[in-house]
Amino acid sequence: LESPHEFHSWAHTDWITLNVGGRRFTTTRSTLVKEPESMLAHMFRDKDVWGNKQDEQGAYLIDRSPDYFEPILNYLRHGQLIINDGINLLGVLEEARFFGIERLAEQLEGVIKNSQPPEDHSPIS
Template identity: 45%
Template structure:
């Protein structure tokens, strides 16, 4: 019979067997509890093996190792833990779920085709925070162009804004099917994931004097602080 093991994972306690932990050869968990392991996990004051990861999601990892059961809740968090512990079959199964497939394959692959996407997000947050002093809201002006043609429509408006010292964060163009609204929704989603409260709308025409047909490419992202 396989030896029983007591675990403390991030403060949550589990009891399982060495056989269960070694179920997936080559995984980080199997490596930790291999007889030839160079460094098994440290132990807590009660003598339980201590793993410094979120215990909340470790039960789902154990359920999979014990019986092949797929998690039904907290899919992104369990996916992250499965990646950490290198439980490759579970990682692959989770990548087929709509939630992970949509995020990892569809949305992330699209955003990789948008030049400087991450840097632009950081710039938006920096601009919003700089404008937040003693204010309830911050507004960040964004220009989004999907195609080279869109970009050409906006050139004159961007020059006008630059001349008046208005800072604009510009996204695009990109070579992928998602449209401007999809990009705006992604920006909103990723900023909200950092804990900010944000909404976007078409930029007011009164804000500057662009060419009329450029108006549809300019948006205001409104950060609410309190």
């Protein structure tokens, strides 16, 4: 986990803003590349990678759900899976798989298996 001392390194890191489905998320390059095999690590490992498109304010465009991206980004920040009540876990799982964060996807599958009673009728496709 990050400590206050690590925090001061924020002055030296690259800050990156993402436009995920229309909502802006601000984070650092080191957070985005935390999971080395993920799509985000591939996108942001090197500066000015071929294939990333930015909006008119310089935020990198990602065509995904902002609501379900939020816990994904927090997981990259501190390594914990923390989700508010009412957020559909299947939505977060969909994003974890899309972004190729395998450890998180497996953890979510376990949580979903434990939390969903067999008589559940919540919308899944």
